[in-house]
Amino acid sequence: MSAVILNVALIIVAVVFAAAALLATYRIVHGPGILDRMIASDMLMTTLICILGVEMVVNRHTTLMPVMIGLALTGFLSSVAVARYVSKRRDPK
Amino acid sequence: MSGADAVNAVLDILTAILLLLGAYFSLVAGIGIIRFPDTLTRVHAGTKPQVFGLACILTAVILSTRNWSAIAIMLLILLFQMLTTPAAAHMIGRAAYRRERPDDDRLFVDELEQAVELAHGEPPPAMDEP
Numbered sequence: 001m002s003a004v005i006l007n008v009a010l011i012i013v014a015v016v017f018a019a020a021a022l023l024a025t026y027r028i029v030h031g032p033g034i035l036d037r038m039i040a041s042d043m044l045m046t047t048l049i050c051i052l053g054v055e056m057v058v059n060r061h062t063t064l065m066p067v068m069i070g071l072a073l074t075g076f077l078s079s080v081a082v083a084r085y086v087s088k089r090r091d092p093k
Numbered sequence: 094m095s096g097a098d099a100v101n102a103v104l105d106i107l108t109a110i111l112l113l114l115g116a117y118f119s120l121v122a123g124i125g126i127i128r129f130p131d132t133l134t135r136v137h138a139g140t141k142p143q144v145f146g147l148a149c150i151l152t153a154v155i156l157s158t159r160n161w162s163a164i165a166i167m168l169l170i171l172l173f174q175m176l177t178t179p180a181a182a183h184m185i186g187r188a189a190y191r192r193e194r195p196d197d198d199r200l201f202v203d204e205l206e207q208a209v210e211l212a213h214g215e216p217p218p219a220m221d222e223p
Binding site for chain 2: 001002003005006008009010012013016017019020021022023024026027033035036038039040042043046047049050053054056057060061062065066068069072073075076079080083084086
């Protein structure tokens with residue numbers, strides 16, 4: 001009974017994560033500014049980390065935990081770099 | 094139903110609830126990124142729920158694999174995420190403020206305006222004229 005509930009929940013979770021990733025991809029493609037694209041790609045990366053966790057739940061192992069550490073540690077660097085160079089391009093008077 | 098079976102059932106249902114909660118937060122972030130009108134509001138939508146959603150997912154991993162020694166790695170991941178997500182959001186918000194001024198009709202209080210104009214050598218707007 002509980003295994004059935006878990007399986008149904010896993011299907012729903014997969015669909016919802018796919019929808020969230022699609023929404024982030026839409027914002028990356030259509031975003032009006034480069035900062036909106038960076039926000040969306042940041043969110044897409046966090047969604048990827050969560051999907052790695054869901055995969056570990058499905059297959060009942062914890063071998064992907066170091067990958068999650070690496071993504072959580074380095075994922076913000078691109079946002080910081082882009083924001084740094086974008087904010088320098090203020091028109092000098 | 095024996096005791097171990099009952100414990101397994103409870104842990105499975107808890108795992109399902111936590112996974113659904115994490116997925117819900119991710120979906121809310123996606124909808125917020127699409128629906129919000131402004132870069133600053135999109136920063137709010139995109140980064141704020143991700144830490145709690147990730148915490149739910151990681152707790153679900155621990156509960157489903159029953160690998161209690163992975164709690165330390167899980168806490169490390171959460172710590173790094175809590176350290177890096179606000180840093181990235183802060184940098185993006187700063188750049189967004191300086192690059193495209195937020196619309197005045199949507200922004201009621203602008204405490205940064207004086208500081209930015211002071212930093213760029215322009216006279217601040219007269220706030221406390223005698």
